[in-house]
Amino acid sequence: MTVVGKNYKVADLELAEAGRLKIEWAESRMPVLQHLSEKYRKEKPLKGQRIAGCLHVTKETAVLVKTLIAAGAEVSWSGCNPLSTNDEVAAALAADGISIYAWHGMSVEEFYWCIDKTLEFKPTLTLDDGADLIATIHQKHPELIESVLGGTEETTTGVHRLRALAEEGGLKYPVIAVNDAETKWDFDNVYGTGQSSIDGILRATSILLAGKNFVVAGYGHCGKGCAMRASGLGANVIVTEVKPTTSLKAVLEGHRVMPMDEAAKIGDIFITATGCKDVIIGRHIEKMKDGAVLCNTGHYDCEININDLDKLKVSKRKIRTNNVEYTLKDGRRIYLLADGRLVNLASAEGHPSEVMDMSFANQFMSLIRCAREGKNLENKVYDIPEEQDQEVGTIKLRTMGMNIDTLTEEQEKYLNSWEFGT
Numbered sequence: 001m002t003v004v005g006k007n008y009k010v011a012d013l014e015l016a017e018a019g020r021l022k023i024e025w026a027e028s029r030m031p032v033l034q035h036l037s038e039k040y041r042k043e044k045p046l047k048g049q050r051i052a053g054c055l056h057v058t059k060e061t062a063v064l065v066k067t068l069i070a071a072g073a074e075v076s077w078s079g080c081n082p083l084s085t086n087d088e089v090a091a092a093l094a095a096d097g098i099s100i101y102a103w104h105g106m107s108v109e110e111f112y113w114c115i116d117k118t119l120e121f122k123p124t125l126t127l128d129d130g131a132d133l134i135a136t137i138h139q140k141h142p143e144l145i146e147s148v149l150g151g152t153e154e155t156t157t158g159v160h161r162l163r164a165l166a167e168e169g170g171l172k173y174p175v176i177a178v179n180d181a182e183t184k185w186d187f188d189n190v191y192g193t194g195q196s197s198i199d200g201i202l203r204a205t206s207i208l209l210a211g212k213n214f215v216v217a218g219y220g221h222c223g224k225g226c227a228m229r230a231s232g233l234g235a236n237v238i239v240t241e242v243k244p245t246t247s248l249k250a251v252l253e254g255h256r257v258m259p260m261d262e263a264a265k266i267g268d269i270f271i272t273a274t275g276c277k278d279v280i281i282g283r284h285i286e287k288m289k290d291g292a293v294l295c296n297t298g299h300y301d302c303e304i305n306i307n308d309l310d311k312l313k314v315s316k317r318k319i320r321t322n323n324v325e326y327t328l329k330d331g332r333r334i335y336l337l338a339d340g341r342l343v344n345l346a347s348a349e350g351h352p353s354e355v356m357d358m359s360f361a362n363q364f365m366s367l368i369r370c371a372r373e374g375k376n377l378e379n380k381v382y383d384i385p386e387e388q389d390q391e392v393g394t395i396k397l398r399t400m401g402m403n404i405d406t407l408t409e410e411q412e413k414y415l416n417s418w419e420f421g422t
């Protein structure tokens, strides 16, 4: 069910009040965006700009949208995944007069219809997560390109797509790769995924982690974050890996490392964070203890082979929200969380607002850069300047009540000169 207005289509406007509370809560946890909102409220550097956004409709995104409006922009929004829209947040935005086309559970056809609707006001800037908006403009509405000054892209996948387009000479306006900012990916992956994955596991199981064998498959940034937080809650972390140097880092962090075939026998909780398929398969499940909990925090839902799990079971039932109990032939029970999909998003709320604060501050600053310099930029994918990363870091630290040292002129000289040796 949806409700349509002059400039919106959302699930249910009656959800607006609940959405407003969610947005207010997020706002109170996003001091960098609050700071930028105050800083630019008078100057309005985005005045006259029309921003089309295609980004998960979450409470944090709503705070970004409000910050863009405070800086003078007009916006029109759609979600970038048919399942990621929070209907309460979408209703609150629509009720406040913001142009938004997004509801949970839309079809792929409706997804592209929503993008088309946001393009009706002929944007001057675009904000993407996955590059679907830019792709739609390039493929279906090339007549809009002329008035677009530039765009931003939030994710790795989108940046890959855009670099490929640029290499073919097909990118027709400049794009800034927000994903590659240190204050985005480094914090999202380690602290965002780390905490929210544990949060997802706890919401779906409410088990005690202390004293449990917590198996983390893959020790990239996300795996490292999960391992660190599980360890902090008193779990014994076991890491499985395929890369020797990465494994060594896990060992030196105090974790045990072993192949999945061994970890399978002793693990109480398993989380996959590899980006690869078939990390946990039938052979492993056959060795697991009664009560073992399986989940995934990698991008795709193929890390745990659910087909294998299905073949091994004699029965299954949903025992809690986002938690399905599979009973095997010998009576052992294995619990699969969130159907093997991203446990931090399906069973929790993704990255905490404090983490999104930095990603979205980069979005905001990059759009201002596009508005100011877009005409003089080339049609290529730009990185976030180091100074912007450091500025976001500085504001974040200040809002947390922390200050840091600065180098003296002499120290700068010492660091930058080849002349000083032993």
Ligand code: 9W4
Pocket: 056, 058, 059, 060, 061, 081, 083, 084, 341, 345, 346, 349, 350, 351, 352, 356
């Ligand atoms: N959310 C998402 C995607 C699919 C999905 C069936 C019920 C990513 C980043 C941010 O992808 C996102 N499928 C679901 S729930 C669900 C949620 N199902 C499948 O069974 C559940 C997504 C960025 N972000 C944060 O991390 C926090 N605030 C943000 O804006 C959001 C959503």
